[in-house]
Amino acid sequence: MEKFDAIVVGAGPSGNAAAYTLAKAGLSVIQIERGEYPGSKNVQGAILYSDALEKIIPEFRDEAPLERHIIEQRMWVLDDDSYIGTNYRSDAFNKAPYNRYTILRAQFDKWFSEKVSQAGALVICETTVTDLIMDGNRVVGVRTDRENGDLFADVVILADGVNSLLAKKAGFHPELNPGDVALAVKEILFLPQETLESRFNVKEGEGVVIEMIGKITQGMMGTGFLYTNNESITIGVGCMLSDFKETRMSPYLLLEKMKAHPAIAPMIEGGEMKEYTAHLIPEGGLKAMPQIYGDGWMIVGDSGMFVNAVHREGSNLAMTTGRLAAETVISLKAAGKEMTSPNLSVYRAKLDDSFVMKDLIKYKDMPGVFHANRQFFTTYPELVNKAAHTMLTVDGVDKKTKEREIFKSFTRSRSLAGLVGDAYKMWRALR
Amino acid sequence: MNVNVEEKLFQNRYKVDHGRPHINIIDPVVCTSECKTQQCTSVCPANCYKAEGNGSISLITDGCLECGTCRIICDDFKNVAWEYPRGGYGILFKFG
Secondary structure (H helix, E strand, O other), rough: EEEEEEEEEEEOOHHHHHHHHHOOOOOOOEOOOOOOOOOOOOOOOOEEEEHHHHHOOOOOOHHOOOOOOOEEEEEEEEEOOOOOEEEEEEEHHHHHOEEEEEEHHHHHHHHHHHHHHHHOOEEEEEOOEEEEEEEEEEEEEEEEOOOOOOOEEEEEOOOOOOOOHEEEEEEEOOOOOOOHEEEEEEEEOOOOOOHHHHHHHOOEEEEEEEEEEEEHHOOEEEEEEEOOOOOEEEEEEEHHHHHHHHHHHHHHHHHHHHHHOOHHHHHOOEEEEEEEEEEEEEOOOOHHHHOOOOOOOEEEEEHHHHOOOEEEEEEHHHHHHHHHHHHHHHHHHHHOOOOOHHHHHHHHHHHHHHHHHHHHHHHHOOHHHHHHHHOOOOOOOOHHHHHHHHOOOOOOOOOHHHHHHHHHHHHHHHOOOHHHHHHHHHHHHOO | OOOOHHHOOOOOOOEOOOOOOEEEEHHHHHHHHHHHOOOOOHHOOOOOEEOOOOOOOOOOOOOOOOOOOHHHOOOOOOEEEEOOOOOOEEEEEOOO
């Protein structure tokens, strides 16, 4: 019976980062992916943050299928037929090496997986891992849906995504709570490159990101987004599953209404829809994080809740957790140590030292604050839009009177104590 | 606003594992007589769950996007048995 140094379950960003790092260090690695090819089961917005990948494959920019580097970030707060927002655009983002890119995950993951194979890992597709093989409390391998499909290794790295059925079956973590995951749906709309570039005021290779909050989520806790790719736009909306459950809102209806918003419709007009996807995002943060290592196993990426929902970051946390898990295994191997829970706790220490845990700790209260304070998704977007409308409408009313009217509209909706309280809550949750 | 999600799903690529649905309703009676809200019939992004006239729910997984929503929002009854499709089957994203 052949035994590997490591088994990696899943070929998304975290699994690929782990498998690549392990294989490059000369360890024997087998990676199992259930899709027809790596990427065929994977969904993301998608923004690739260079830093996390650069630490794994420094020369990635020369090879990876990248769409546009982002030079402008727009933040929109929407009312029913208006938005108020901020833009940040800088030529500093237009100088190589670029900080972030839009990508199409099906293509990007395929490329990353080729790098994994070239590094010497054995990548097996069209194979679903059905169970972990245990010896007492210790994970010693995986069972797959192939005939004679049992595989054994010193350590199993679970990079099996947000649903992480394996970790649940093994009792490593409980079922996801509807309040800890967001459901996002999106479409990819194709447009001629020139149309897209003139519409978004960019040149070839340059891209724009629009993040949206407000009435588009119909009172639910969530956000919308629009990303520019080479010849397509990705547009989507995501809200907490607990809110979907309660409101029984149809996600595709939500998306269609967002697409019909008078500020959004002209940007996507004429786009040819070529794919519709849905995906869960683990947004529970630190408080919802499961145990991430044990005897013979580690969890990386989405399956470990490694998402910074406030900053819309996930793939960078995925790649970083995958890399740090791999580096933990490599150093234990080199020291001739076993993959026991106490030894693998080095993984947690490495995470604590990195931006991953520092950011998750910083924002640990955010999910709770947003769950308990829906006014941030409803009342405030409405108020600031109405305020802008009042100030920008020239109708013979003096500006002092307009200011008083706006102040009154805020205190009417939230009361003075409410406004101060909201500001305090946000400050506490964000500091 | 009326939205036909089947038109959206038609753009997607699938390899359907005929006769082997990867999701099953554990006890259909629970859906009919105990679950008053039947949120799966409106929240599933691929509209796989349909409310029938007699109060029951039918499930056809051919258009499933494999997101996991139905399993998690059925937390009151835990009546959804959810597995990944066999290797190579199910949704095959072209762009992701």
